[in-house]
Amino acid sequence: DQQVKQNSPSLSVQEGRISILNCDYTNSMFDYFLWYKKYPAEGPTFLISISSIKDKNEDGRFTVFLNKSAKHLSLHIVPSQPGDSAVYFCAASGISNFGNEKLTFGTGTRLTIIP
Amino acid sequence: NAGVTQTPKFQVLKTGQSMTLQCAQDMNHNSMYWYRQDPGMGLRLIYYSASEGTTDKGEVPNGYNVSRLNKREFSLRLESAAPSQTSVYFCASSETGSGGEKLFFGSGTQLSVL
Numbered sequence: 001d002q003q004v005k006q007n008s009p010s011l012s013v014q015e016g017r018i019s020i021l022n023c024d025y026t027n028s029m030f031d032y033f034l035w036y037k038k039y040p041a042e043g044p045t046f047l048i049s050i051s052s053i054k055d056k057n058e059d060g061r062f063t064v065f066l067n068k069s070a071k072h073l074s075l076h077i078v079p080s081q082p083g084d085s086a087v088y089f090c091a092a093s094g095i096s097n098f099g100n101e102k103l104t105f106g107t108g109t110r111l112t113i114i115p
Numbered sequence: 116n117a118g119v120t121q122t123p124k125f126q127v128l129k130t131g132q133s134m135t136l137q138c139a140q141d142m143n144h145n146s147m148y149w150y151r152q153d154p155g156m157g158l159r160l161i162y163y164s165a166s167e168g169t170t171d172k173g174e175v176p177n178g179y180n181v182s183r184l185n186k187r188e189f190s191l192r193l194e195s196a197a198p199s200q201t202s203v204y205f206c207a208s209s210e211t212g213s214g215g216e217k218l219f220f221g222s223g224t225q226l227s228v229l
Contacts, residue, residue: 004157006157031214031215032214032215034215034217041222041223042222042223043119043205043207043220043221043222043223044158044205044218044220045220046217046218046219049215049217051215089157089158091158093214093215093216094214102148102160102163102173103160103218104160104174105150105157105158105159106157107155107156107157108157
């Protein structure tokens, strides 16, 4: 039972345009949402997060939007740069099916920025 | 700043062999974690340690054991490796383990079990 879903395994975007990565979740007990970025042969690195009491959080080129009623969040990258090419993981924190509050990750979306 | 260091980076085992994956962090973090990453499955939590002296099961603990040796080190042991344990393993740490806190990851161990 995948509680955090990233339905697009891959996404290609032209350099300079907006990249939009989507994430859906099923567990209404999640109260924090985070995005991680992963380059090949490296560990994931934290990118941006949002609390469930907010609907938007911005950090430079990165903005995360949260729609609690739809159980949906999205990451916007504007403008997209070649260095943004990576796998992006959505993660949620809260009481999971396993009774703990640890992060539950989505399956990831591979973003490719085309020069 | 080393951050989170994992060893080894690569390992090939035969079915039934045992091995220990080592992890150390130098950020004075209280909480440490072991995840595995499989294609199409994302990262799944194997075990975590909220603080020195405590360990708890995550989503996929079967076939693994852990030891929180001290505040810095958290090891993952495979007693009898199986092909289903072929995966990339990541160790991570966080300051307090509280909800929404960001994790710092090591660079991973790629394990193949033949």
